[in-house]
Amino acid sequence: DQQVKQNSPSLSVQEGRISILNCDYTNSMFDYFLWYKKYPAEGPTFLISISSIKDKNEDGRFTVFLNKSAKHLSLHIVPSQPGDSAVYFCAASVGGSNYKLTFGKGTLLTVNP
Amino acid sequence: DGGITQSPKYLFRKEGQNVTLSCEQNLNHDAMYWYRQDPGQGLRLIYYSQIVNDFQKGDIAEGYSVSREKKESFPLTVTSAQKNPTAFYLCASEAAKNIQYFGAGTRLSVL
Numbered sequence: 001d002q003q004v005k006q007n008s009p010s011l012s013v014q015e016g017r018i019s020i021l022n023c024d025y026t027n028s029m030f031d032y033f034l035w036y037k038k039y040p041a042e043g044p045t046f047l048i049s050i051s052s053i054k055d056k057n058e059d060g061r062f063t064v065f066l067n068k069s070a071k072h073l074s075l076h077i078v079p080s081q082p083g084d085s086a087v088y089f090c091a092a093s094v095g096g097s098n099y100k101l102t103f104g105k106g107t108l109l110t111v112n113p
Numbered sequence: 114d115g116g117i118t119q120s121p122k123y124l125f126r127k128e129g130q131n132v133t134l135s136c137e138q139n140l141n142h143d144a145m146y147w148y149r150q151d152p153g154q155g156l157r158l159i160y161y162s163q164i165v166n167d168f169q170k171g172d173i174a175e176g177y178s179v180s181r182e183k184k185e186s187f188p189l190t191v192t193s194a195q196k197n198p199t200a201f202y203l204c205a206s207e208a209a210k211n212i213q214y215f216g217a218g219t220r221l222s223v224l
Contacts, residue, residue: 041217046214
């Protein structure tokens with residue numbers, strides 16, 4: 001049972017435009033969400049996170065939106081750059097002392113010059 | 114400089130052989146994790162350790178074993194009981210609030 005779903009395996013956008021990556025979850029106990037970026041043959045790197053008490057968090061070109069009622073979050077990248085081309089993973093956790101992250105399968109973003 | 118070091122980068126296992134993947138961190142993090150990634154899949158948790166001398170099974174622990182004798186080190190052994198070991202293995206440690214930092218990974222293949 002996949003608790004974190006990234007339904008788009010890939011996304012292609014033009015440089016300078018907005019990239020929107022989506023993530024859905026089924027476990028209503030999740031209260032903390034993270035996005036990671038991964039280049040081939042490297043480990044994922046942390047991008048941005050959001051707590052369930054918020055509906056938006058911004059960090060430079062990256063903004064994460066959370067819609068708790070729809071159990072949906074999205075990552076917006078504006079403007080997109082060729083160096084953003086990577087696999088993006090959505091991850092979720094239950095708060096408190098639970099250390100476990102549950103990851104989605106990832107979305108491959110390609111930003112074309 | 115601080116980080117997580119995984120070695121080797123590539124590893125080959127023969128039938129019936131146990132192999133050990135190394136993970137070392139100098140970030141002074143208490144919690145460490147092992148994940149497995151298969152093509153087109155997300156990261157699946159194998160084992161995790163919140164403190165020295167303690168570790169817990171993740172979602173796919175069968176065929177794997179770990180130890181945590183030192184804070185800096187969390188080696189993973191892929192035993193002969195793991196029938197499908199070919200994958201990309203990632204080690205991570207946790208700073209705060211589930212923000213995990215990952216090593217560069219070890220790609221394990223079967224000869």
